Amino acid sequence: MSAVPEAAPGTVRARRVAARAGRSARRLLAYTVLLSFSLYILGPFAAIMVTAVGQEWFGGRWFPGTWTFKWFTFARSLADLPALLTNSLVIAGLSIVISLAVGLPTAWALAKRQIRARGLLIALILLPRMVPPITIGLGVSREFYNFGLVDTHIGVAFAHSILIIPLVVLIMSATFEGLDDRVLEAARVCGANSFYTLWNVVRPLVMPGLLASALFGLITSLNEFTLTLLTYGPRTITLTVQTYIAISQGFKEVASALSVILIIPSLILLILIQKQIKPENMVGGAKGL
Amino acid sequence: MTMLETRSQALVDSAGQQAAEESQESMVQLRSVTKYFANVAAVDGIDLDVAEGEVLTLLGPSGCGKSTTLRCITGSLEIDAGTIQIGGKDVTRVPTHGRHIGLVFQNFALFPHMTVTENVAFPLKVRRVAKHEIRSRVAQALELVQLGQLGKRLPRELSGGQQQRVGLARAIVYRPRVVLFDEPLSNLDAMLRREMRYEIRRLCDELGFTAIYVTHDQEEALALSDRIAVMKDGIIHQIGAPDEIYASPRTLFVAQFLGNPNRNAGTLTELRADEATVRIGTTTVETPLPLDEIALGSDVVLVVRPEVVRIANSAEQTRVNMWEARISAMSFLGERREYVLTIDEGFELRAYLPPDVGHALGDVVRVEVPIAECRVYPGASASVEDS
Known part of the structure; x- marks a missing residue:
């Protein structure tokens, strides 16, 4: 404040200056926190990416000296990558279908019907997520051997569904609860039959929940190791299992290369969903009309 | 204004034609309609006759069975005994979507993901009306409720009063012969309530549909009804013209519910x-x-x-x-x-x-x-x- 007389505290000008300083300080703090958080989340990804393309890497350096794609090639030689990826995706797809088929009616019942012992039921549904997967996995693999489900895509998918169904039920029962019964009644009175109402009113309103369920289902299935390990076979080996095997054999770089591939489907789905979830499609936003 | 009148005239004519086809029979007829909720009769053997073009109000305190009666007429609730006729046809076993009636809700119940135009067009789309006809009829209905300019808005971008106008337009757009109102003004503030009350009555008169109106507000009932049915504990205590009921209440309950x-x-x-x-x-x-x-x-x-x-x-x-x-x-x-x-x-x-x-x-x-x-x-x- 050069030629202008010093702004006395309390004048409009001084207050404006102070407010501006406060705003920039807050903005700086916000960006710092955001950046640190991003690094915290993205750091491990970066490490994997770098490892996957590093030729040789002696400790203490941030970046490897030489870049290479040989680990991907090596991974290819160790296992049939397209087949692994196909297995992973087919199993994930089947798991999502099974989980929605079981989870949607359950969620609807929990949200819209009067149910006795509701709390107990929810606890039961969540149980598979509460116990270590190995506990379920051992029992599952025993039963699956009896039914010939081991080393079939559908079998592994069934095993994965045990973990995905609780997620679907949680997400979708909250979504269905947000659906106003009167809006459904309005559709009926307007002349729409159950199917028309389901497709043109219910479906668009619960779409965000459905997409979230699918995304979580995909991630859960792609990442699941324990249950896959106990139900897979030569025909159904997945990327995740192969990654673990690579680590146990000492090929850390190969494991990193496999992990990079593993990220791709989730990322694609995430981007697709990001575009789909528009604010006006959110049931929650439309509720308190 | 003149355009509005000619448009509403067109709707009146179509309603009039339908009226001519109908005999002197009552438009809505309830015979010993009974509905139980866990062994309690929410509606206890109600008989009701609503004439063509009449505005009948079900008036009573909350829990008297008036809204339940309405939901029995729409088919949202299945009745335990009795019969319901609409336009001379027995609809007791007809599902809701086959009854072709309009319903205006207390909480508006608009489709939150659809624009005003899409909301009003919904009943026509369901009925597979031709596209150009949908457009003109939606515009006509929106004019009637004075919402001509807001077709592209989403429900949540409208005020309560405007949302209820959309609800009204959606209920009348397919020209049902019976329109039901379930406490349509209860969620609006007092000033708006009075204004909308006259507007609803105007719509009933212009379009000539038969209306059954549910409310707990005696002033509303007295102001817009041709006849009032005062309900309590699932039965109708008295039914008659507003002035008649006010002057000669049949029971103590009716006497103390109307006026003070x-x-x-x-x-x-x-x-x-x-x-x-x-x-x-x-x-x-x-x-x-x-x-x-x-x-x-x-x-x-x-x-x-x-x-x-x-x-x-x-x-x-x-x-x-x-x-x-x-x-x-x-x-x-x-x-x-x-x-x-x-x-x-x-x-x-x-x-x-x-x-x-x-x-x-x-x-x-x-x-x-x-x-x-x-x-x-x-x-x-x-x-x-x-x-």
């Missing part, structure tokens, strides 16, 4: 050919004969509307039903003064008098209640409080 009348507990002491005598404390009141048969000496409730109580001037001769009373409370309410007049132990009357009447608190005046304005119902004093 004076209720005094007394004893029936005398029954003559065309009049009766009720004693309250030491005062005797001459009344018309009670509607129900009441045994001499039993407890009764005397009902007198505050607007019929008058204060006699000093020159008048003392007559029957004229008593001395002390003004025990007084309040000024702008267009009138409200007095509480104590006549006897346990005998008080509220009276509405013009604001320029100059009596002071504690004054002793003479009060008259014309015999014809008294109503006597059976009941002990306890039931006086129960409303």
Whole structure:
């Protein structure tokens, strides 16, 4: 404040200056926190990416000296990558279908019907997520051997569904609860039959929940190791299992290369969903009309 | 305005044609309709006839079964006994979407993911009406509810009053012969309520549909109905024109639900050919004969509307039903003064008098209640409080 007389505290000008300083300080703090958080989340990804393309890497350096794609090639030689990826995706797809088929009616019942012992039921549904997967996995693999489900895509998918169904039920029962019964009644009175109402009113309103369920289902299935390990076979080996095997054999770089591939489907789905979830499609936003 | 009139005229004509096809039979007919909720009859054997083009209001306190009755007519609830006819056809077993009626909801119940236009077009799309016709009919309906400019908005971008106009447009756009209203104004503020009340009545008159209107607001019911059915505990206590029900309530419940009348507990002491005598404390009141048969000496409730109580001037001769009373409370309410007049132990009357009447608190005046304005119902004093 050069030629202008010093702004006395309390004048409009001084207050404006102070407010501006406060705003920039807050903005700086916000960006710092955001950046640190991003690094915290993205750091491990970066490490994997770098490892996957590093030729040789002696400790203490941030970046490897030489870049290479040989680990991907090596991974290819160790296992049939397209087949692994196909297995992973087919199993994930089947798991999502099974989980929605079981989870949607359950969620609807929990949200819209009067149910006795509701709390107990929810606890039961969540149980598979509460116990270590190995506990379920051992029992599952025993039963699956009896039914010939081991080393079939559908079998592994069934095993994965045990973990995905609780997620679907949680997400979708909250979504269905947000659906106003009167809006459904309005559709009926307007002349729409159950199917028309389901497709043109219910479906668009619960779409965000459905997409979230699918995304979580995909991630859960792609990442699941324990249950896959106990139900897979030569025909159904997945990327995740192969990654673990690579680590146990000492090929850390190969494991990193496999992990990079593993990220791709989730990322694609995430981007697709990001575009789909528009604010006006959110049931929650439309509720308190 | 002229365009609006011609458009509404077109709708009136189509409704008129439909009316001509219909015989004199009632448009909506309920016969001993019963609906149980966990062993309690929410609707207890109701008979109801609503004539073509009539506006009938189901009036009652919350839990009286009026909304349940409406949901039975829409088919949202399956009835446990009885039959429902709409337009001469038995629809008791017809699902909701096959009944072709309009319904306006208390919470509007618009489709939140659709624009105003899409909301109003919904019933037409369901019925596979041709696209160009949908466009013109939606525009017409939006004009009728004065929302012509807001077609592209989403429901949440509208005020409560505007949302309810969309609800109205959606209910009338496919020209149903019966439109039901489930407390459509309860979620709106008082000013808007009064305005919308006239608008709804205007729509009923212009389009000529048959309307069944549910409300707990007596003023709303009196203002817009051709007939009112007063309900309590799942049964209809009385049905009739607003002025008729207001003037001659059939039961104590109806009397105290409409208006805010004076209720005094007394004893029936005398029954003559065309009049009766009720004693309250030491005062005797001459009344018309009670509607129900009441045994001499039993407890009764005397009902007198505050607007019929008058204060006699000093020159008048003392007559029957004229008593001395002390003004025990007084309040000024702008267009009138409200007095509480104590006549006897346990005998008080509220009276509405013009604001320029100059009596002071504690004054002793003479009060008259014309015999014809008294109503006597059976009941002990306890039931006086129960409303």
